[in-house]
Amino acid sequence: MTQDEEKILKVTKEIVVKFIEVGRVSPTQFDGFFQSVFQAVKSTVSSDEGTKS
Numbered sequence: 001m002t003q004d005e006e007k008i009l010k011v012t013k014e015i016v017v018k019f020i021e022v023g024r025v026s027p028t029q030f031d032g033f034f035q036s037v038f039q040a041v042k043s044t045v046s047s048d049e050g051t052k053s
Contacts (some may be wrong), residue, residue: 009044012038 016034019025025033
């Protein structure tokens with residue numbers, strides 16, 4: 001696992017945990033929601049890397 005992937009996992013976890021804490025996501029929805037957030041964060045990071053000079 002690369003450093004970037006590790007950072008993406010950590011950010012995704014923090015986002016999902018926050019959504020659970022505020023009641024927007026139940027722990028039973030964790031798996032699907034985690035995957036969705038992970039893909040969104042990963043695509044955002046990938047697109048940001050393409051715009052750097």
